[in-house]
Amino acid sequence: MNFSLKNLHLRQGTFLLQADLETSGQVIGIFGSSGAGKTSLLEVVAGLRQPASGFIAVDERVLMDISTRKFLAPERRGVGYVPQDLALFPHLSVRKNLTYGHKPAALSPGINLAHVAEVLEIEPMLDRPISDLSGGQKQRVAFARALLASPRLLLMDEPLASLDHELKLKIIPYLKRIRDEFKIPMLYVSHSPDEVIELCDRVIVMRGGQCLRTSRPGEIFEASTSMALKPGIYDSSK
Amino acid sequence: MTADDAQVIGLTLGTAGLSTLIIFPFGVGLAWLLARKEWPGKSLVETLVALPLVMPPVATGLILLNLLGRHGPIGAFLENTFGAEIVFTWKAVVAAMAVMSFPFLVRTVRLAFEEINPRLEHVARTLGASPARVFATITLPLAARGMLAGTVWAFARALGEFGATILVAGNIPGHTTVMSVAIYSDIQLGQDGHAYQLLGVSALLAFAAILFSNHFSRWGGAR
Numbered sequence: 001m002n003f004s005l006k007n008l009h010l011r012q013g014t015f016l017l018q019a020d021l022e023t024s025g026q027v028i029g030i031f032g033s034s035g036a037g038k039t040s041l042l043e044v045v046a047g048l049r050q051p052a053s054g055f056i057a058v059d060e061r062v063l064m065d066i067s068t069r070k071f072l073a074p075e076r077r078g079v080g081y082v083p084q085d086l087a088l089f090p091h092l093s094v095r096k097n098l099t100y101g102h103k104p105a106a107l108s109p110g111i112n113l114a115h116v117a118e119v120l121e122i123e124p125m126l127d128r129p130i131s132d133l134s135g136g137q138k139q140r141v142a143f144a145r146a147l148l149a150s151p152r153l154l155l156m157d158e159p160l161a162s163l164d165h166e167l168k169l170k171i172i173p174y175l176k177r178i179r180d181e182f183k184i185p186m187l188y189v190s191h192s193p194d195e196v197i198e199l200c201d202r203v204i205v206m207r208g209g210q211c212l213r214t215s216r217p218g219e220i221f222e223a224s225t226s227m228a229l230k231p232g233i234y235d236s237s238k
Numbered sequence: 239m240t241a242d243d244a245q246v247i248g249l250t251l252g253t254a255g256l257s258t259l260i261i262f263p264f265g266v267g268l269a270w271l272l273a274r275k276e277w278p279g280k281s282l283v284e285t286l287v288a289l290p291l292v293m294p295p296v297a298t299g300l301i302l303l304n305l306l307g308r309h310g311p312i313g314a315f316l317e318n319t320f321g322a323e324i325v326f327t328w329k330a331v332v333a334a335m336a337v338m339s340f341p342f343l344v345r346t347v348r349l350a351f352e353e354i355n356p357r358l359e360h361v362a363r364t365l366g367a368s369p370a371r372v373f374a375t376i377t378l379p380l381a382a383r384g385m386l387a388g389t390v391w392a393f394a395r396a397l398g399e400f401g402a403t404i405l406v407a408g409n410i411p412g413h414t415t416v417m418s419v420a421i422y423s424d425i426q427l428g429q430d431g432h433a434y435q436l437l438g439v440s441a442l443l444a445f446a447a448i449l450f451s452n453h454f455s456r457w458g459g460a461r
Contacts, residue, residue, distance in 0.1 A: 075366045081364040089376060100365050146364075146365075
């Protein structure tokens with residue numbers, strides 16, 4: 001995926017998000033501490049916020065170009081969005097959550113309910129209410145729901161931030177399966193170097209609403225001494 | 239219970255039901271706009287809607303009388319255009335009930351909308367749903383219990399409406415006399431026994447409505 005952000009300006013009160021970058025990779029991480037503007041950036045890409053200026057394109061597809069008044073509505077952007085709180089529909093069963101945005105099979109070969117449910121191991125819970133699921137199960141249902149909308153781009157907003165370490169170890173392999181099996185480009189927001197190294201092939205580093213640099217995760221984190229986990233350690237949980 | 243009593247109770251239930259039906263779409267629409275959108279004049283509309291809650295009902299009735307009367311802007315328009323007379327008819331009872339119960343509906347339904355995590359609606363949009371589909375499949379079902387509770391509150395408020403009603407609709411037996419007005423009239427005429435009978439019916443209806451509303455509010459909260 002080629003991801004292009006040009007001249008992006010979004011003001012929210014005293015906070016200013018600015019971005020001007022071009023990068024490519026299958027999974028692009030957006031890394032930074034709380035308040036860096038990661039979620040705001042993701043919401044702009046999803047079409048949930050309209051900036052004062054800016055241009056966003058994924059490969060050849062322009063999602064937004066304020067200078068020509070082009071602004072695709074969220075439902076026309078072809079993005080699958082997994083917010084930090086997952087936002088599963090509490091009044092619908094797991095199955096109805098999954099099929100809410102599911103496109104007909106002809107439009108999305110390879111992505112169907114049975115296959116996604118099998119890959120993410122959620123067949124046994126299809127007819128259960130959302131309130132009956134554990135944290136890890138909810139996580140997988142949110143991933144599956146986003147996948148089944150056959151997105152051109154997956155937007156993951158710190159999907160593991162609310163999980164304890166043990167559960168993170170269990171969920172990371174599912175994210176790898178999504179990456180490797182469905183090959184849908186992904187923007188992956190995280191403040192965890194371990195997750196970025198584990199999942200991403202490029203990373204955008206943000207601070208105070210600015211995109212500081214883009215590079216390979218290894219180039220950014222190899223000097224870090226604060227990492228508790230070394231790359232690859234999640235694989236041991238398989 | 240006499241035929242006259244049954245007529246009073248019937249008129250009260252009918253006008254309260256009709257006023258609730260009339261304000262429902264406007265109340266839900268306004269509650270959604272107040273809960274989900276920012277727009278110029280929002281604070282002014284919020285204040286105007288809340289006014290009947292804090293103003294003396296008789297004062298609200300006086301405003302209605304001036305608006306709906308033969309020489310008032312709305313009354314003159316309705317009479318000249320449709321030949322419809324409002325004040326001192328059952329239509330004035332409905333108008334008074336609608337104005338007095340509208341804030342109850344808007345405030346309760348607005349809270350129901352505000353309790354819904356907006357990210358649910360955002361995610362639904364990214365899943366390909368149009369704003370109308372999001373409203374129908376996510377917002378409405380999640381706010382349904384609050385909407386029902388608000389509707390019952392508004393209906394219960396309409397049942398008990400007195401101050402604005404007596405000013406704009408008067409006390410014309412068989413035409414505009416609703417339960418609250420009949421109780422007042424009975425006490426004035428020294429017919430206390432009859433007043434207490436109507437009081438019993440009135441209290442029973444209000445009790446049932448509030449019980450119903452509270453039940454659905456708790457059910458919604460426990461979801």
